[in-house]
Amino acid sequence: MSQKFPSDGWTQSFGRVINASADYKQRGKNWRAGAVSFIVTAAPEIGMTQDFGMFLDLHEGECRSARSCTLAEAEKAPFMIRAEYGWWKSVIRGSLEPVRGLITGKLKLKGDLTVIVRHIGAAKSLAECAAQVDTIFQDEA
């Protein structure tokens, strides 16, 4: 079933795709650094008047929960990545590699970059999982 991005439904679908991915199970098996949150910053031009938060509880190749969250909850995750809607869309469509997005300032990370780099394979696998979610982008709906 198609899910609008960003939404709670999309986040839950993302979690299901992650848990169905043999690639992520393998490449993320050493991830023990805690939850990751994503913030899509408000984009009034497409009707998103507030920032949207997503929370993924990732551990050893498994997504233990995936849901939308408040900004306060997102702030509590050891890793919080924030970006404008358009850059998230590029990540999901595979045209923006996540770490390159961080280095070039399109994605902003609160947390320890070196940990992300050590698990670069898992990060890339997550991006590939995001691309597999049946997505309706809010500006194209």
Next chain:
Amino acid sequence: METEAQPPFSFRMPVKIVSGAGSGGDVSAEMSELGCRRAFLVTDSHIAASGPAFDKLIKGLGPRLAGVFNEVTQDSGFEIIDKGAKMAADAGADCVVSVGGGSVIDTGKGICVALKNGGSIRDHMGVNILPGPQTPHIVLPTTSGTGSEVTNVAVIYDSLEKRKKNLLDHNIYPNTAVLDPEFLLGLPPPVTASTGMDAVTHAIEALHSMMKNPVSDALALQTIGLMGRWLPVAWAEPANIAARGHTLVASNLAGAAFSNAMVGLCHAIAHGLGGVARVPHGLANSIALPHVMRFNLEAEPKLYDQAAKALGLGAGDEVADWVEGMARRLDLPTTLKDAGVAEDSLGEVAEAAMTDGAALYNPRPVFEPDEIMPLLRLIWAGS
């Protein structure tokens, strides 16, 4: 018909550069341009006692000098930055003036962030999360190596986890870089050599990085030309102001190049060697660079043709020999074994290197520690 297009790129360099012998005496004017009145000076104890150039700086600042923090160590850490930021706040500083090498400059960047945002620098670690301009920062480098006066990175040592961490943010570029070669006149030859080779490494890695672009290429090629000509002179004649000036500019150009093009596997290994075996950064780069270049050449044989042309060499593979020859000429160790690194630490170095963002931009991709162990053994023993 030629159809190979230039890949898209962006290049950022927001730092004003002021260069010239004696320019350190005019920092007060640079403060005025930034709207600042009270400077907090960050340095180390060696530089603070170093002589005429420093005295000229202090005299030039006059009553605008709010305080001096000279407790920066070789690998500055969170605690030192927090202490400096508290002192700066207590002194009522509205700008930071950093005088020193990479550790001092990176400490200055950290103090600017903590002073602006409050709390510990630990609270502000990340990638591009700072909300806007930070405390104004004027930098006077005292080595020709780091290039940190024109970069958006601060490398900060975490003594709890025993490794270096990066604060990477477009808002921590210094505002002004003052390149005064008089600050380098007392630099001992071994430090001139290792820091100079650090700048050469910045240039070579900017040339082979996956983020290379025409602007960074131009800066990097100019760097290796200047360093090839003047680094041996600065090493042999420490008081040669012309050689100091050229190498200082060269390291600055290399800094601007790699802050956009990024660096590669050599830096990842050097950072690992710094954290695990405490090998000085420039020396680690100098030892590893020719081996990393040969490693990369196996995947991309034409990788250094552009550099070879700039150096008047025949082919790209001669550039690695040129780098190694330069290190020998400067009397630097060319193996990790000779630098005192224990062979049984190489596994830990490999692990650390693979947590370093620099490795991501290497032209020959590497992802796992095992992939670089043969290379590390070669760097340890020599070819």
